[in-house]
Amino acid sequence: MTRALESGPVAGIPFGQPLYKAVKLRITRGLVDGQWRPGAAIPSEARLAQMFQVSVGTVRKAIDELVAEKILLRQQGRGTFVAAHTADRTLFYFFHLVGKDGRKETPATELLSFVRARAEADEAVKLGIGRGDRVYRIRNLLRLSGEPVVIDDIVIPAQLFVDLDERVFGAREGTIYGLYQARYGINVIRIAERLSATLADRSTGALLGVASGTPLLAIARIAYTYHDRPVELRHSLVDTTEHEYLSDLVKT
Amino acid sequence: MTRALESGPVAGIPFGQPLYKAVKLRITRGLVDGQWRPGAAIPSEARLAQMFQVSVGTVRKAIDELVAEKILLRQQGRGTFVAAHTADRTLFYFFHLVGKDGRKETPATELLSFVRARAEADEAVKLGIGRGDRVYRIRNLLRLSGEPVVIDDIVIPAQLFVDLDERVFGAREGTIYGLYQARYGINVIRIAERLSATLADRSTGALLGVASGTPLLAIARIAYTYHDRPVELRHSLVDTTEHEYLSDLVKT
DNA sequence: AAGTGGTCTAGACCACCAT
DNA sequence: TGGTGGTCTAGACCACTTA
Numbered sequence: 001m002t003r004a005l006e007s008g009p010v011a012g013i014p015f016g017q018p019l020y021k022a023v024k025l026r027i028t029r030g031l032v033d034g035q036w037r038p039g040a041a042i043p044s045e046a047r048l049a050q051m052f053q054v055s056v057g058t059v060r061k062a063i064d065e066l067v068a069e070k071i072l073l074r075q076q077g078r079g080t081f082v083a084a085h086t087a088d089r090t091l092f093y094f095f096h097l098v099g100k101d102g103r104k105e106t107p108a109t110e111l112l113s114f115v116r117a118r119a120e121a122d123e124a125v126k127l128g129i130g131r132g133d134r135v136y137r138i139r140n141l142l143r144l145s146g147e148p149v150v151i152d153d154i155v156i157p158a159q160l161f162v163d164l165d166e167r168v169f170g171a172r173e174g175t176i177y178g179l180y181q182a183r184y185g186i187n188v189i190r191i192a193e194r195l196s197a198t199l200a201d202r203s204t205g206a207l208l209g210v211a212s213g214t215p216l217l218a219i220a221r222i223a224y225t226y227h228d229r230p231v232e233l234r235h236s237l238v239d240t241t242e243h244e245y246l247s248d249l250v251k252t
Numbered sequence: 253m254t255r256a257l258e259s260g261p262v263a264g265i266p267f268g269q270p271l272y273k274a275v276k277l278r279i280t281r282g283l284v285d286g287q288w289r290p291g292a293a294i295p296s297e298a299r300l301a302q303m304f305q306v307s308v309g310t311v312r313k314a315i316d317e318l319v320a321e322k323i324l325l326r327q328q329g330r331g332t333f334v335a336a337h338t339a340d341r342t343l344f345y346f347f348h349l350v351g352k353d354g355r356k357e358t359p360a361t362e363l364l365s366f367v368r369a370r371a372e373a374d375e376a377v378k379l380g381i382g383r384g385d386r387v388y389r390i391r392n393l394l395r396l397s398g399e400p401v402v403i404d405d406i407v408i409p410a411q412l413f414v415d416l417d418e419r420v421f422g423a424r425e426g427t428i429y430g431l432y433q434a435r436y437g438i439n440v441i442r443i444a445e446r447l448s449a450t451l452a453d454r455s456t457g458a459l460l461g462v463a464s465g466t467p468l469l470a471i472a473r474i475a476y477t478y479h480d481r482p483v484e485l486r487h488s489l490v491d492t493t494e495h496e497y498l499s500d501l502v503k504t
Numbered sequence: 505a506a507g508t509g510g511t512c513t514a515g516a517c518c519a520c521c522a523t
Numbered sequence: 524t525g526g527t528g529g530t531c532t533a534g535a536c537c538a539c540t541t542a
Contacts, residue, residue: 018530044508055532068320076509077539096499098446192500194350196492197449197467215449215467240448247348247499248444270511296527307513328528329520
């Protein structure tokens with residue numbers, strides 16, 4: 001088997017790409033179309049090698065990258081699994097607040113409002129949808145140890161989350177990204193965040209139980225699914241009196 | 253060659269460790285003791301395999317991890333190089349501020365003060381030194397597009413940076429971490445940061461050209477060298493009027 | 505015992521770079 | 524042209540999990 005894929009076993013792949021990239025794309029396709037669901041095991045490396053007519057080493061290299069991206073999880077002796085949005089994973093990869101003593105805690109979410117609306121121009125650009133397309137706007141209050149700490153304003157395209165409503169959102173078990181994943185097949189795999197400092201106005205101050213003029217951490221998030229497709233905007237206001245935002249590049 | 257290293261070619265390694273971990277440690281040793289210097293190439297994979305009496309694949313796996321940690325850089329056809337603290341690398345991995353328009357810019361540094369002092373209790377713990385050990389305290393003003401944006405307060409142990417003084421610090425070419433690396437052989441390879449929101453007091457406001465009471469982003473950083481050894485504390489205050497802090501997990 | 509991922513080897517060939 | 528890293532293969536054996 002030569003390096004380039006001039007007419008290989010993996011169809012629909014650009015020429016000149018390494019074989020393992022093609023294998024990675026084939027596996028990703030299986031994830032996108034729901035062939036292998038979150039929490040479940042994908043076929044064994046030997047089986048995939050057989051399916052794709054490549055060597056096990058090549059399959060391993062493809063899976064290596066997906067594991068590095070936290071899309072797949074390997075468990076020796078058990079198999080390779082599609083990462084699911086459990087509370088633990090959310091806490092580790094998608095929730096960056098910790099107590100000033102360093103402790104991590106799962107936040108309790110309280111739905112403040114849920115409305116149907118239309119995308120503003122800048123939102124449409126960031127979400128890759130049309131200006132004026134339908135969106136849901138969701139406001140949540142997050143508590144840590146019972147105290148209000150974060151106000152989250154979420155914007156998601158209605159076309160991706162058909163028939164989502166306040167009842168479904170409120171009745172979910174588990175995390176918000178778990179709901180996206182379980183009910184709508186949308187798997188958030190990466191987020192990008194921009195942080196700045198701002199001041200609490202009267203209404204947000206009231207929600208967070210702080211005086212207006214209190215400094216707050218403002219976080220603008222874009223959440224992405226496979227192939228860097230944006231699926232959610234989220235703007236957070238954080239009272240950093242007792243908590244901090246942790247930014248730490250992971251080590252091996 | 254079996255998996256475990258009961259009495260292998262690589263001495264001084266715990267039993268039961270994979271061979272490639274031992275190889276990785278041997279390579280890291282060469283980096284720590286300055287055998288292979290930043291910017292220079294390490295021996296070829298074939299040569300290392302020969303030196304360590306292992307297969308090329310095992311050397312590659314060790315290097316793979318060091319490359320993933322941004323400690324080494326591979327360049328096809330040229331060799332594998334020790335990452336150096338160039339302005340570009342700093343901008344990409346150690347400086348997280350971007351303009352609100354998304355543009356990255358190298359900051360201009362102005363030394364405000366340089367004093368010899370002794371470590372406070374909490375600083376000593378974070379730096380892994382004794383309480384009261386000598387440290388340098390350095391205050392810098394960072395400008396972006398000519399405007400003051402950041403105040404940096406740096407604390408470093410004097411024992412690691414012997415004979416550092418204001419003149420040496422001010423006369424450096426390149427980045428601060430470049431100075432640590434070139435003159436003291438201390439290679440910062442990872443940072444951890446905690447962010448919160450605060451208010452400008454009168455003196456910091458004056459330095460940043462903002463009114464007291466302006467919200468600022470506070471960043472507490474610990475910088476690490478090999479083996480997770482802390483070597484620098486840095487506290488930053490950022491005017492986020494025109495700039496934001498970018499937190500983005502890197503993709504493959 | 506069977507099946508999974510994890511490690512290690514040896515070798516072939518390709519792509520890229522310097523000379 | 525020679526040396527470097529990059530890809531791909533094939534096979535052996537180990538470690539771990541499950542039944």
